[in-house]
Amino acid sequence: MPELNGFRCWIEDAATTESFPEYMTFKEDMTHTVTTFIASHPGKQFRINCSRTMPTPRVTFKILIGDKEIKYPAKEANHLYHYQSVVGQKRTHTSYAPFVFDVNFVYLRMFL
Numbered sequence: 001m002p003e004l005n006g007f008r009c010w011i012e013d014a015a016t017t018e019s020f021p022e023y024m025t026f027k028e029d030m031t032h033t034v035t036t037f038i039a040s041h042p043g044k045q046f047r048i049n050c051s052r053t054m055p056t057p058r059v060t061f062k063i064l065i066g067d068k069e070i071k072y073p074a075k076e077a078n079h080l081y082h083y084q085s086v087v088g089q090k091r092t093h094t095s096y097a098p099f100v101f102d103v104n105f106v107y108l109r110m111f112l
Helices: none
Strands: 007-013 022-028 033-039 045-052 062-065 073-078 083-090 096-100 105-111
Touching: 007 105, 045 062
Parallel strands: none
Antiparallel strands: 007 045, 022 033, 033 105, 045 083, 045 096, 062 105, 073 083, 083 096
16 A cells, blocks of 8 residues: 555554555545555455554554444554554453455455
């Protein structure tokens, strides 16, 4: 996924950590939006990775998979490297439901 204001996101296989190919990726500078499409792999678990390539002021961003906003993501973070992995949807403070492919295409949209 292209970089947007120092941020980059991509989807990878949760088991192998290999990135899934992206299709029809486009960046909209005026709306501060990046969108990409990923072919589904039914039943496979995936995670969403985000990284900052440069120090930036505190910003908020949201991630949508299809039409669903990920509101309470379960994250693993490495603040030293400005990196975090969104591994699923939080269920409780100690558990989460991993993301699983279930449709033909998934699209990932990042707003800053």
